[in-house]
Amino acid sequence: MELLIFLILFPLLIAGLLAVIQAEHVRRAVVISGAVLVGIASLVALAFSVTSQAVFYSVPVNNIGILVFIGDILISGYIIFVSLKARQYVVTGITVIQLILLCAVEYLALTNHAHIPELFSDQLSGIMSAIIGVIGGLICVYALGYMREYHAEHPDRPDTRPRFFGIMFLFLSAMFGIIFSNNLLWLFFFWEITTLCSYLLIRYPNTDEAIKNAFRALLFNLIGGACIPIAFLVILLTGESELIGLHELVSAGPGLALIPAGLIAVAGLAKSAQFPFSSWLVGAMVAPTPVSALLHSSTMVKAGVYIIARFAPVFEGELIGILIALIGGITFLAASAIAISQSNAKKVLAYSTIANLGLIVACCGVGTAEGLWAAILLIIFHAIAKSLLFLSVGTVEHQIHSRNIEDMSGLVTKMPRITMMILIGIAGMFLAPFGMLISKWASLHAFVESVPPFGILLVIIIAYGSGITAFFWAKWMGKLIAVGEPQQKDESHIPGSEKSILYILSALTIVVCFGFPVISWYLIEPWLLTMYQSVTELISLSNIEIMFMMLFLVLIMPFSLARFTRSATRVPRYLCGIPESETMVFTGSCGIKREIELSNYYLDTIFCEKRISRISVGIGIFLIVLILNIIIVGGGL
Amino acid sequence: MNPFLAAALFIILAPVVGVLITGLDRILTARMQGRVGPPVLQPWYDIRKLFQKKQVAVWGAQSFFIFCYLIFIIFTGALFFAGGDILLVIFAFTLGHVFLVLGAYVSYSPYAHIGAERELIQLMAVEPMIIIVAIGLYQVNDSFLVGDMINHPGLPILLLPGVFLGFIYILTFKLRKSPFDLATSHHAHQELVKGSTTEFSGFTLGMIELAHIYELVVMLGFIWLFFGNNLFLSAVAIVVIMVLEILVDNCTSRVRWQDAITSAWFVTLVAGAGNIFALSIM
Amino acid sequence: MSYLQKSPWIIHYDASSCNGCDIEVLACLTPLYDVERFGILNTGNPKHADIFVITGGVNEINREVVKNIYEQMPHPKVVVAVGICACSGGVFKECYNISGGVATVIPVDVYVPGCAARPESIIDGIVQALKILEQKRIALKTTVEGTA
Amino acid sequence: MALTVLKNLVKGPATIRYPYQPAKVTPVTRGHLVVNINNCIFCGLCRAHCPADAIEVSKPDRTWKLHQFQCVICGCCVSYCPKDCLSIEQTYLPPSPAATIVTVTGPDEPEKNEGQEEGINKKL
Amino acid sequence: MKQPEQKIETITVSDLIHQVHVYHDDGYRLVQISCAQEGDAFELTYTFDRDLILSHLRIPADQKTSIPSISRIYLASFVYENEIADLFGIPFSGIAVDYKGTFIRTSVPHPFGTPQITTLKKKQEDQHE
Amino acid sequence: MSKQIIVPFGPQHPVLPEPIHLDLVLEDERVVEAIPSIGYVHRGLEKLVEKRDYKDYVFISERICGICSFIHGATYCQAVEQVMGLEIPRRAEFLRAIWSEYSRMHSHLLWLGCFADAMGYENLFMNCWKVREKILDVLERTTGGRVIQGVNRVGGVSRDMDAAEFRRIETEIPGLRADYTELTRIFDEDLTVQTRTKGVGMLSKDMAWELGAVGPVIRGSGHAVDARMTGYGAYDELDFKPVVRTEGDCHARCLVRAGELFTSLDLIENAIDRIPKGDILIPVKGNPSGEYYAQTEQPRGEVIHYVKANGKKNLVRHRVRTPTLANVPPLVHMLAGCELADVPVIVLTIDPCIGCMER
Numbered sequence A: 001m002e003l004l005i006f007l008i009l010f011p012l013l014i015a016g017l018l019a020v021i022q023a024e025h026v027r028r029a030v031v032i033s034g035a036v037l038v039g040i041a042s043l044v045a046l047a048f049s050v051t052s053q054a055v056f057y058s059v060p061v062n063n064i065g066i067l068v069f070i071g072d073i074l075i076s077g078y079i080i081f082v083s084l085k086a087r088q089y090v091v092t093g094i095t096v097i098q099l100i101l102l103c104a105v106e107y108l109a110l111t112n113h114a115h116i117p118e119l120f121s122d123q124l125s126g127i128m129s130a131i132i133g134v135i136g137g138l139i140c141v142y143a144l145g146y147m148r149e150y151h152a153e154h155p156d157r158p159d160t161r162p163r164f165f166g167i168m169f170l171f172l173s174a175m176f177g178i179i180f181s182n183n184l185l186w187l188f189f190f191w192e193i194t195t196l197c198s199y200l201l202i203r204y205p206n207t208d209e210a211i212k213n214a215f216r217a218l219l220f221n222l223i224g225g226a227c228i229p230i231a232f233l234v235i236l237l238t239g240e241s242e243l244i245g246l247h248e249l250v251s252a253g254p255g256l257a258l259i260p261a262g263l264i265a266v267a268g269l270a271k272s273a274q275f276p277f278s279s280w281l282v283g284a285m286v287a288p289t290p291v292s293a294l295l296h297s298s299t300m301v302k303a304g305v306y307i308i309a310r311f312a313p314v315f316e317g318e319l320i321g322i323l324i325a326l327i328g329g330i331t332f333l334a335a336s337a338i339a340i341s342q343s344n345a346k347k348v349l350a351y352s353t354i355a356n357l358g359l360i361v362a363c364c365g366v367g368t369a370e371g372l373w374a375a376i377l378l379i380i381f382h383a384i385a386k387s388l389l390f391l392s393v394g395t396v397e398h399q400i401h402s403r404n405i406e407d408m409s410g411l412v413t414k415m416p417r418i419t420m421m422i423l424i425g426i427a428g429m430f431l432a433p434f435g436m437l438i439s440k441w442a443s444l445h446a447f448v449e450s451v452p453p454f455g456i457l458l459v460i461i462i463a464y465g466s467g468i469t470a471f472f473w474a475k476w477m478g479k480l481i482a483v484g485e486p487q488q489k490d491e492s493h494i495p496g497s498e499k500s501i502l503y504i505l506s507a508l509t510i511v512v513c514f515g516f517p518v519i520s521w522y523l524i525e526p527w528l529l530t531m532y533q534s535v536t537e538l539i540s541l542s543n544i545e546i547m548f549m550m551l552f553l554v555l556i557m558p559f560s561l562a563r564f565t566r567s568a569t570r571v572p573r574y575l576c577g578i579p580e581s582e583t584m585v586f587t588g589s590c591g592i593k594r595e596i597e598l599s600n601y602y603l604d605t606i607f608c609e610k611r612i613s614r615i616s617v618g619i620g621i622f623l624i625v626l627i628l629n630i631i632i633v634g635g636g637l
Numbered sequence B: 001m002n003p004f005l006a007a008a009l010f011i012i013l014a015p016v017v018g019v020l021i022t023g024l025d026r027i028l029t030a031r032m033q034g035r036v037g038p039p040v041l042q043p044w045y046d047i048r049k050l051f052q053k054k055q056v057a058v059w060g061a062q063s064f065f066i067f068c069y070l071i072f073i074i075f076t077g078a079l080f081f082a083g084g085d086i087l088l089v090i091f092a093f094t095l096g097h098v099f100l101v102l103g104a105y106v107s108y109s110p111y112a113h114i115g116a117e118r119e120l121i122q123l124m125a126v127e128p129m130i131i132i133v134a135i136g137l138y139q140v141n142d143s144f145l146v147g148d149m150i151n152h153p154g155l156p157i158l159l160l161p162g163v164f165l166g167f168i169y170i171l172t173f174k175l176r177k178s179p180f181d182l183a184t185s186h187h188a189h190q191e192l193v194k195g196s197t198t199e200f201s202g203f204t205l206g207m208i209e210l211a212h213i214y215e216l217v218v219m220l221g222f223i224w225l226f227f228g229n230n231l232f233l234s235a236v237a238i239v240v241i242m243v244l245e246i247l248v249d250n251c252t253s254r255v256r257w258q259d260a261i262t263s264a265w266f267v268t269l270v271a272g273a274g275n276i277f278a279l280s281i282m
Numbered sequence C: 001m002s003y004l005q006k007s008p009w010i011i012h013y014d015a016s017s018c019n020g021c022d023i024e025v026l027a028c029l030t031p032l033y034d035v036e037r038f039g040i041l042n043t044g045n046p047k048h049a050d051i052f053v054i055t056g057g058v059n060e061i062n063r064e065v066v067k068n069i070y071e072q073m074p075h076p077k078v079v080v081a082v083g084i085c086a087c088s089g090g091v092f093k094e095c096y097n098i099s100g101g102v103a104t105v106i107p108v109d110v111y112v113p114g115c116a117a118r119p120e121s122i123i124d125g126i127v128q129a130l131k132i133l134e135q136k137r138i139a140l141k142t143t144v145e146g147t148a
Numbered sequence D: 001m002a003l004t005v006l007k008n009l010v011k012g013p014a015t016i017r018y019p020y021q022p023a024k025v026t027p028v029t030r031g032h033l034v035v036n037i038n039n040c041i042f043c044g045l046c047r048a049h050c051p052a053d054a055i056e057v058s059k060p061d062r063t064w065k066l067h068q069f070q071c072v073i074c075g076c077c078v079s080y081c082p083k084d085c086l087s088i089e090q091t092y093l094p095p096s097p098a099a100t101i102v103t104v105t106g107p108d109e110p111e112k113n114e115g116q117e118e119g120i121n122k123k124l
Numbered sequence E: 001m002k003q004p005e006q007k008i009e010t011i012t013v014s015d016l017i018h019q020v021h022v023y024h025d026d027g028y029r030l031v032q033i034s035c036a037q038e039g040d041a042f043e044l045t046y047t048f049d050r051d052l053i054l055s056h057l058r059i060p061a062d063q064k065t066s067i068p069s070i071s072r073i074y075l076a077s078f079v080y081e082n083e084i085a086d087l088f089g090i091p092f093s094g095i096a097v098d099y100k101g102t103f104i105r106t107s108v109p110h111p112f113g114t115p116q117i118t119t120l121k122k123k124q125e126d127q128h129e
Numbered sequence F: 001m002s003k004q005i006i007v008p009f010g011p012q013h014p015v016l017p018e019p020i021h022l023d024l025v026l027e028d029e030r031v032v033e034a035i036p037s038i039g040y041v042h043r044g045l046e047k048l049v050e051k052r053d054y055k056d057y058v059f060i061s062e063r064i065c066g067i068c069s070f071i072h073g074a075t076y077c078q079a080v081e082q083v084m085g086l087e088i089p090r091r092a093e094f095l096r097a098i099w100s101e102y103s104r105m106h107s108h109l110l111w112l113g114c115f116a117d118a119m120g121y122e123n124l125f126m127n128c129w130k131v132r133e134k135i136l137d138v139l140e141r142t143t144g145g146r147v148i149q150g151v152n153r154v155g156g157v158s159r160d161m162d163a164a165e166f167r168r169i170e171t172e173i174p175g176l177r178a179d180y181t182e183l184t185r186i187f188d189e190d191l192t193v194q195t196r197t198k199g200v201g202m203l204s205k206d207m208a209w210e211l212g213a214v215g216p217v218i219r220g221s222g223h224a225v226d227a228r229m230t231g232y233g234a235y236d237e238l239d240f241k242p243v244v245r246t247e248g249d250c251h252a253r254c255l256v257r258a259g260e261l262f263t264s265l266d267l268i269e270n271a272i273d274r275i276p277k278g279d280i281l282i283p284v285k286g287n288p289s290g291e292y293y294a295q296t297e298q299p300r301g302e303v304i305h306y307v308k309a310n311g312k313k314n315l316v317r318h319r320v321r322t323p324t325l326a327n328v329p330p331l332v333h334m335l336a337g338c339e340l341a342d343v344p345v346i347v348l349t350i351d352p353c354i355g356c357m358e359r
């Protein structure tokens, strides 16, 4: 399977190229062709995974393990260097600890050399690679137009675009590495690359806030990351060195794998921004929007849930799994609640990302086949819909110069197309015929039967969470379509590349919704079959019929629009009898002319950001400590 | 019964049943207030009247969203009576309400806007309990299909007393009855004028009224599920619950949204969640 | 009989009356008179209303308000002026701030005399208004069909 | 409250089913103003004291005019009439689509017969 | 029943603030401010109450010189002052909540301060065009 | 960016029976600013005094407001009588007191109903108004008008009540008392009413005095300010005790009014017991000259009728300082920081009477 090597190395090559290219049009060509090639290759990988069983592949190079180790040392060295420079001594300390642990691991691994294939690919890898390749590629192309405008608007910020695009592609490369690695030492190496890249991308604006938040991201990911070498030590000290292979470890069953899997899952929790680690993701919003889209929809955070999903079969019915699921559940609930109190569009997206990841983590944590089925669907739908949302918000931001949802009032008249796409994205996040809701439905099905009574606990959490989710999404939709004074339609300033990417993503959202049964039959179910041997029919046929009826209804609806708009006569708004002197202006008390101003509710007396995050960080820390305790006790036994 | 036949029957019969129930509700309310009240068919007259009026709107798009609302409420009911997956019924129901809310938002009028926000608060308040109802019924029936639930030979309510209680509590929200008629109410004297429906008139308002009637029937259908295949008992229960709702409507003032949502969530947690949690342990 | 006559919804506005007539309008809704018997509801919202029940002689700043409410009501609609003030300005006819009767601002279809107008008179007035409402609906239908 | 509600339910509605049942009136109810024109001397005192300016009196034409939709039925004129020919009756004026002015012409002074005319002048 | 005579104390405009302060410090409640025309001039009367006994202060006024507002002492006076300003056209200075002539909007400016408007309306005006 | 919602509240608003306007600025549903705007009922009727005979003007003064119609008329007459130095028949003063108390009860019941309605308590509204009809029946039976009584004259009243009528009233009183007890219990004890009124619209004792509140508003904040204590008219002979509560919230003001219903019944019984025989109207000759501030207690609080005359048949100035106007500053104070849902409750709690406020 040279394709795997290609997917890892090709983006690396592009990254190298981009880092040196200064000319903008050349960069453009390289980025577009690189993205297209990566996208095609990833789809080919997907196609392969449909047709074949898991493939294993050993890299035909000797002593490549040493190279990986050297790479690890270089990354750590760089981090130590920048953290010392920025006086972030905690970061330095953790990196040093990590390095020491890693040396020990390497020593053990060398003395006890395992013969396992370094790379492998199965249906899950196929799905992930398609997400990374296609959506990641699209985001990179989108970034071309976006970053030009970004620098035009912020002349004070250093323009290091060659490096920027280099890192973006490096990131893709590392993501492919993570999903194709079978050797966990490799996986860790790519893991650390993503951590480093995210740090670099977040601090891109180079403001004090960006730097601070970049270090926060680095710190949290390193804390999580430090758990992985410990897991390696456990593996290498307790058993056969073959278990350093991902596939081998998962197949070994909970008896041997539970403790390392638990430790690696903690790293996954940090990476996927679960409470108590969530604040790095919110802070990362200072970065340019394509970065947010890349980190929070299809890559970075997905690496976290990917690794947990990989180990999900190990967690089935185990206490550690339940605790992980609870962390996911609490995160889902708390992050959704906080999203209500936010008016910054990117923050809403950030919190809803955290919430959705929480749901995925919860599904993985229960570890049943149904749970995993829901988790994978969630990963797919979330990646598409969220990147669509991030990118369209980025576009809007450049047009109206605000990220505030309140400023998007009546956007439907100003930018009807973009608004339509935001609406599709939002609908995709919570409305009935769209994917996220199918997944939510599936996860309810999954939880209700699993590990009583904890499954029911998760069901209750979802029940509350879905009401909350509906609130903040619906009010945003409402804001977009609430028309005070019709504005001049003006979409011409939007770069073509941005627009076309948005079109592709919205089309994808709809296509995937239509196509989800196909995805389920050809990808998810076969994969689950290999993991769980027996798989029940997860979505019965009648439900698919229903889904289609609903989709049909939604599609047919726009046609009735024309008929209804014509017949009505326009009348002014009801203002208790006070006439509108001009549109939206009335004469109020003291003879003052007032403009009608409407804003959404933020309910911050109930859904107070500080209070909720303080409480849930507390719960999160408690649960993590509990997990680690169980591991220590379990390890000691 | 053939699911398509059942759905068709619902679409045709629900307005009849709904109008009668609403009409009787209005008479009973009037009698409780020491008045005579309107004729039984008054809701029907109202809807027909609204369809006769000339259409006015702030923006034409309003009607579109309300049309979607009506369609999805009807769809929800059809799905329900066809015996579909109850979770999907609930999601379609939510979808319908989101359309209502969007319709209210469109006009950018202060009262409709606040009504829409309150409508969303109500949605948020009842959503957990409705999902818990579905889960509780699943625990009893081992199936999410309404079609299976109505064939339950026993009385699910015996296992789900808390869930039933919680459901009745949030039914007040769904029927837009005092003390939880936050977003819009049947009579005019409220701080929001007509809340979310302020900017609708004529045909559009007629569609809303019709949708409310369908909604009522669906909500009463949920009560049925608590009594399995015992038709007689469920009919009695529906009557008793309706009378109880009307009584509560007449014995309370409207509460603030904070009290509404916290009390609904509290009841959901204690009665609803407690009940299904206990069931899962057993 | 059309449905319009079975379900007349009213909106009430006090265009500078002395309250006497307003409380009688409100009294119509209460148990003793209970106009809901005729399907009459007080909507409080011009966009839902068919009948505009207006009291008082319309003062300077109310002119705009009254017009605004009237315009927001969808056709067919009728105006019932309740009380002597609304009919002609009554004792306040000569006050500097009173325009003198609702008819000076919007067309009135039925006048209900009385100071204060009795609930029974108000009911009679609304019943009369229903006939006019029906005529207007038919007129409206024919003009619409004529133009179409 | 539940008690009150149930009591209402049991006691039945308090509604007077007007117009199927007659309206409440008392002997002193002020309904509308009438004039006995035969006794009127067209002195104009009623006009002068009417707070609503509802009356017009013309001695030469021998007419007594009442703007019915302007009269607030206060009874002020009644107390000033030197001939006690004004009185207030209990029944209410019916609503109408146009303002009503009642013009009553008195009998010619010399004959003093029963020739009384009532002209209702409607205009909008 | 015959009530006791009411005493009205007439003071100068410059004394007003001081006197009102005295009332305020003695725990009086502001009951009202009224205005009436006195020939060509106007008079303002401030009424206070303590233990159910009314006390009145009266100052002369005209439409040119502004009267100092007492709303810094009795906030509630803003309603009366705005009303008098609108109806009589007597200017006040420093009203805490100044409606600037929009408190009571009238068809004619200062109806009580402009003598000619008494005859503005004819008796036999046709109401129903 | 401010998260504000601007709501024009009124003039046409179903919770407001009368037009008044508030510019509400909300954050979520919390009121951050509420500026009232009035003038929607300003007719300018005080100016009519320059055109009408001072005796005929009674009928206009009664139409200042259709709710406290009777007391307005009586207070105007009282002011003119004081200016003219008239000693009116004692029986007339007693009759005025009886009718005043009936007016007060009808007004309070009306208010209790509207107040219930402002909280969305429709049934309670209906019940209050059902009881109120009984009061209106008495008023119509004895005066000829349901809401505008028209029996006040300068120099007395134009109608008398006979002994049969008094007996009838006395037999009706126990029934009314039972009705009042029932209603008061609901307002006092109903849980939902309590959540909507307790602690809402706080007006401290000091603020109430400082802002010049009157009537039930100031009595709900712990001051015994009631013009009836001055003993005008027949009140000096009746056993009157003001109803005072100290909580200063909407609930307290509501209960003050409910309590006054009982006080009124007591006063009526009292007056019927003590009413002297005699004339009800004395002939009035001549024209008044002088000025007078007449102070009486209306349902909404103390009202001041100021009358100034210069010996002609037209008065120079008639001015009414109505209770609602005095209660506007406290209202603005109470509205700050409340919830949108509380706005109608708080607005109604001063029992706004825009008709007389703006005249």
Ligand code: SF4
Pocket (backbone or CB within 6 Å): A150, A153, A154, A397, A398, A400, A401, A402, A403
């Ligand atoms: S919208 Fe504002 S923050 Fe965003 S790029 Fe433009 S100027 Fe910068």
Ligand code: SF4
Pocket (backbone or CB within 6 Å): A341, A604, A605, A607, A608, A609, A610, A611
């Ligand atoms: S801490 Fe205060 S400001 Fe911050 S979210 Fe909570 S309530 Fe709002």
Ligand code: SF4
Pocket (backbone or CB within 6 Å): C017, C018, C019, C020, C021, C022, C055, C056, C082, C083, C084, C085, C086, C090, C091, C114, C115, C116, C117, D072, F063, F066, F148
């Ligand atoms: S007609 Fe009479 S009762 Fe009616 S508003 Fe006018 S003055 Fe008042």
Ligand code: SF4
Pocket (backbone or CB within 6 Å): D033, D049, D050, D051, D052, D053, D054, D055, D070, D071, D072, D073, D074, D075, D076, D077, D078
């Ligand atoms: S009853 Fe009154 S209003 Fe009518 S005419 Fe006589 S004085 Fe004038």
Ligand code: SF4
Pocket (backbone or CB within 6 Å): D035, D039, D040, D041, D042, D043, D044, D045, D046, D047, D057, D064, D080, D081, D082, D083, D084, D085, D086
């Ligand atoms: S006061 Fe009597 S007699 Fe004189 S004009 Fe009038 S009705 Fe005739």
Ligand code: SF4
Pocket (backbone or CB within 6 Å): D082, D083
């Ligand atoms: S007796 Fe009577 S009618 Fe004759 S002049 Fe005197 S007031 Fe006039």
Ligand code: SF4
Pocket (backbone or CB within 6 Å): F064, F065, F066, F067, F068, F069, F070, F071, F072, F107, F298, F299, F300, F301, F303, F322, F323, F324, F353, F355, F356, F357
């Ligand atoms: S206070 Fe109110 S009710 Fe009383 S007389 Fe004045 S306006 Fe009428």
Ligand code: SF4
Pocket (backbone or CB within 6 Å): C018, C019, F064, F065, F066, F067, F068, F069, F300, F322, F324, F352, F353, F354, F355, F356, F357
């Ligand atoms: S306060 Fe209201 S009810 Fe009372 S007199 Fe004034 S306008 Fe009338």
